[in-house]
Amino acid sequence: MHTTKKIHTFAATMDMEESQEKKDEQYMRKALYEAQQAYDAGEIPVGAVIVCKDRIISRAHNLTETLNDVTAHAEMQAITSAANMLGGKYLTECTLYVTVEPCVMCAGAIGWAQIPRVVIGTMDEKRGFTRFAPNALHPKATVTSGVLEDECRTLMQTFFKSRR
Numbered sequence: 001m002h003t004t005k006k007i008h009t010f011a012a013t014m015d016m017e018e019s020q021e022k023k024d025e026q027y028m029r030k031a032l033y034e035a036q037q038a039y040d041a042g043e044i045p046v047g048a049v050i051v052c053k054d055r056i057i058s059r060a061h062n063l064t065e066t067l068n069d070v071t072a073h074a075e076m077q078a079i080t081s082a083a084n085m086l087g088g089k090y091l092t093e094c095t096l097y098v099t100v101e102p103c104v105m106c107a108g109a110i111g112w113a114q115i116p117r118v119v120i121g122t123m124d125e126k127r128g129f130t131r132f133a134p135n136a137l138h139p140k141a142t143v144t145s146g147v148l149e150d151e152c153r154t155l156m157q158t159f160f161k162s163r164r
């Protein structure tokens with residue numbers, strides 16, 4: 001009896017993990033859609049969405065060329081818009097999904113906004129924050145990476161190839 005119960009609990013945990021994985025992929029798919037919008041506009045293809053209580057409250061893509069503004073990264077746009085949406089500057093119940101590892105600036109903003117969970121598509125060895133400022137996020141923040149990694153990376157690679 002005891003064993004049965006244990007197995008049951010274990011199975012339930014597996015289900016939960018599996019469904020979180022599925023959700024992560026679903027939301028990353030939306031971030032990828034944003035990245036594609038950036039790509040189509042000739043912008044470096046990075047997309048982001050912010051999810052609060054299983055609802056997307058903001059979506060954004062890189063707009064640095066369009067706005068002629070080096071701070072117009074997808075994450076920055078998404079954070080500003082999410083704060084407007086929630087009416088408060090802290091995003092303590094939100095998850096940020098972003099197709100490419102955030103840069104130092106964005107990681108700083110994610111930290112200031114106290115976002116507790118960040119889900120990353122593909123890592124960015126050259127410009128990603130973990131290389132320069134691995135402690136930029138909130139101390140309790142968790143990071144999940146490698147969600148739809150191939151698609152996120154391929155979009156970036158295709159973009160840079162086409163520019164050569």
Ligand SMILES: [Zn+2]
Pocket residue numbers: 073075102103104105106107
């Ligand atoms: Zn950035």
